[in-house]
Amino acid sequence: MPQANAAPRQPCHPMPIGALIAKQNRDGGWPYSRGGSWTEPTVYAIMALFLAGEAASAQRGLAWLGSIRRRDGGWPPRAGVDLSTWVTALVALLGPGKIGAPPYGRAIQWLLGTTGEESTTVYGLREWLLGNSTPSNDRKFPGWPWIPENAGWVVPTSVAILALDKEDRRQPSSQVRHRVDAGRQFLLSRTCDDGGWNYGSSRPLGYPSRPYPETTGLALAALRGVRSPQVDRALAMAQRFLAECRSADAMNWLRFGLRVHGRLPAGYCAPSGLHYRTIPETSLDMVMTAAEQGRDLFWG
Amino acid sequence: MYPKPTRREWIAGTAGATLLAGCKASGPPAAPAAPPQVSIVRAAYDQSLYDTVRRILAGHSLDVRGLTVVLKPNLVEFEPGTTINTHPLLVHAAYEAFLAAGAAGVRIAEGPGHRRNTLDLAEAAGYFRTIPRFEDLFVDLNLDDVTHVTPRTQFSGLRKLYLPNTVLGAGLLVSMPKMKTHHLVGATLSMKNLFGTVPGGIYGWPKNALHWAGIPQCIADLHAIYPRKFAIVDGIVGMDGNGPIQGDPKPVGIVVAGSDPRAVDATCCRVMRIDPFRIGYLRLAATDVTQIAEQGIVQTGETIAAVATPFALIPEFQSLRLG
Numbered sequence: 176m177p178q179a180n181a182a183p184r185q186p187c188h189p190m191p192i193g194a195l196i197a198k199q200n201r202d203g204g205w206p207y208s209r210g211g212s213w214t215e216p217t218v219y220a221i222m223a224l225f226l227a228g229e230a231a232s233a234q235r236g237l238a239w240l241g242s243i244r245r246r247d248g249g250w251p252p253r254a255g256v257d258l259s260t261w262v263t264a265l266v267a268l269l270g271p272g273k274i275g276a277p278p279y280g281r282a283i284q285w286l287l288g289t290t291g292e293e294s295t296t297v298y299g300l301r302e303w304l305l306g307n308s309t310p311s312n313d314r315k316f317p318g319w320p321w322i323p324e325n326a327g328w329v330v331p332t333s334v335a336i337l338a339l340d341k342e343d344r345r346q347p348s349s350q351v352r353h354r355v356d357a358g359r360q361f362l363l364s365r366t367c368d369d370g371g372w373n374y375g376s377s378r379p380l381g382y383p384s385r386p387y388p389e390t391t392g393l394a395l396a397a398l399r400g401v402r403s404p405q406v407d408r409a410l411a412m413a414q415r416f417l418a419e420c421r422s423a424d425a426m427n428w429l430r431f432g433l434r435v436h437g438r439l440p441a442g443y444c445a446p447s448g449l450h451y452r453t454i455p456e457t458s459l460d461m462v463m464t465a466a467e468q469g470r471d472l473f474w475g
Numbered sequence: 476m477y478p479k480p481t482r483r484e485w486i487a488g489t490a491g492a493t494l495l496a497g498c499k500a501s502g503p504p505a506a507p508a509a510p511p512q513v514s515i516v517r518a519a520y521d522q523s524l525y526d527t528v529r530r531i532l533a534g535h536s537l538d539v540r541g542l543t544v545v546l547k548p549n550l551v552e553f554e555p556g557t558t559i560n561t562h563p564l565l566v567h568a569a570y571e572a573f574l575a576a577g578a579a580g581v582r583i584a585e586g587p588g589h590r591r592n593t594l595d596l597a598e599a600a601g602y603f604r605t606i607p608r609f610e611d612l613f614v615d616l617n618l619d620d621v622t623h624v625t626p627r628t629q630f631s632g633l634r635k636l637y638l639p640n641t642v643l644g645a646g647l648l649v650s651m652p653k654m655k656t657h658h659l660v661g662a663t664l665s666m667k668n669l670f671g672t673v674p675g676g677i678y679g680w681p682k683n684a685l686h687w688a689g690i691p692q693c694i695a696d697l698h699a700i701y702p703r704k705f706a707i708v709d710g711i712v713g714m715d716g717n718g719p720i721q722g723d724p725k726p727v728g729i730v731v732a733g734s735d736p737r738a739v740d741a742t743c744c745r746v747m748r749i750d751p752f753r754i755g756y757l758r759l760a761a762t763d764v765t766q767i768a769e770q771g772i773v774q775t776g777e778t779i780a781a782v783a784t785p786f787a788l789i790p791e792f793q794s795l796r797l798g
Contacts, residue, residue, distance in 0.1 A: 210618070
């Protein structure tokens with residue numbers, strides 16, 4: 176199936192960039208929809224603004240991100256939270272040119288030093304002492320948690336893979352490559368029976384659970400270039416989701432996941448009537464549309 | 476995936492909680508307090524529900540004049556036609572009833588544990604078409620502004636929790652769960668529903684930090700953090716079997732309500748034919764066993780016997796069966 180980025184086209188949902196700028200908080204960051212600034216929507220808004228050539232607003236966003244960076248090299252989910260979390264990978268996706276080489280390098284190191292708790296030696300030892308068996312893949316293929324000292328899950332693992340894969344293309348490193356490959360195995364071991372992914376528990380307590388469109392799209396994006404039966408089943412599920420889904424958030428990630436595997440229909444236009452209610456939804460729509468036109472901030 | 480607690484740890488934790496509750500019960504007597512009142516009212520998902528909820532509030536002599544009331548339903552998954560989520564008609568009926576009772580403002584707030592796109596979830600669950608101006612009334616607790624709080628009771632050992640300002644600032648927090656079984660803690664009712672007040676924006680989806688710290692322990696800590704609560708449980712059609720997501724619809728035809736969530740949840744358990752004394756978080760949260768003992772609760776409306784409806788339990792929880 177041809178890729179959608181073969182020819183530039185007008186965005187299906189042209190975003191009033193002025194509205195995005197108007198939602199910027201005084202401190203330079205963005206809320207998810209209203210209230211204080213959070214790291215995640217700020218990263219997506221910065222991406223969208225750079226793509227739209229609105230550098231001044233984007234720079235204020237970058238300054239806010241710089242102001243909340245933590246000493247351990249990671250980023251908190253919002254100002255005033257003394258915890259570095261998965262959003263560090265999102266900031267790293269902006270690259271050294273945007274956030275500065277030293278902070279970028281420390282963010283990469285933070286990601287390399289963070290794993291799901293189930294992959295740690297201490298956890299394995301504890302389970303062994305309790306007489307519990309743990310899947311050997313948990314230790315061989317670590318993913319990433321939402322917050323340190325928790326288990327690995329699909330979304331933070333996928334975003335960390337995207338950031339480290341980008342770093343590996345910028346500056347190849349066996350250490351980075353190893354974590355990316357292990358993270359991809361983590362994802363492949365957590366697919367739902369029907370194909371695709373949910374939050375990361377495909378059979379809680381042995382009962383099969385259903386995949387979600389948004390996590391399926393994101394995990395597929397993290398598995399760019401990977402060929403496997405799990406990916407094939409996930410792609411089939413993603414195409415079903417694309418036809419049925421009415422969530423703007425899910426639609427953004429499905430477009431991303433299908434596009435990187437060459438499965439997004441050429442000239443694809445999301446159905447009308449989707450509600451773009453949050454900063455991430457509106458910003459990512461712009462980012463994905465630009466990517467479909469050949470300007471992929473998650474990749475290049 | 477819940478790598479922690481393991482079932483073995485959960486059972487051990489529950490046993491520990493039981494011992495702890497037993498110790499507390501045998502300690503110095505607490506200051507006498509009015510026994511909790513719980514009402515069981517027959518109800519249906521139709522226009523009569525508005526009057527039903529008004530009567531419930533009147534029956535509990537709730538004075539909400541001038542208070543900001545936050546209604547906290549249980550939104551979990553997009554599955555139209557299932558009974559996973561609190562029915563929006565009950566939430567709207569509560570919204571109207573609290574406004575009519577003189578509340579200064581009523582907000583609807585929730586922070587789902589698995590799905591990140593909360594408004595899409597609410598739309599799929601029928602909230603937009605049932606509740607006028609829903610988006611204006613709604614706060615996504617996963618993404619609200621937060622304040623850090625030290626849990627007073629420390630059952631979980633969590634020294635610090637970031638919690639949403641909307642809930643911390645509420646004059647009255649109304650927990651509005653669905654009456655469901657739960658594959659990790661046995662039953663999910665008004666106390667377990669407080670997990671939705673922990674922000675995914677900080678802790679992720681799922682809120683895995685709470686699993687590592689112990690689910691019953693975190694439920695008990697959250698219960699102690701919020702001082703002014705009321706519970707309205709949607710037991711019109713509940714869920715049994717492999718709840719809280721993949722179970723089966725279970726019609727019971729009731730709403731259960733009261734100011735002490737421990738007593739409300741214990742009463743719901745008895746309706747479901749689950750032994751509340753075998754629910755770990757109830758034993759932890761009860762500072763006095765009479766708070767969850769049938770004889771310690773002032774029961775109004777229908778009797779438990781009149782509405783008792785055995786909820787199917789997964790094999791791992793057969794031991795919770797009452798009687």
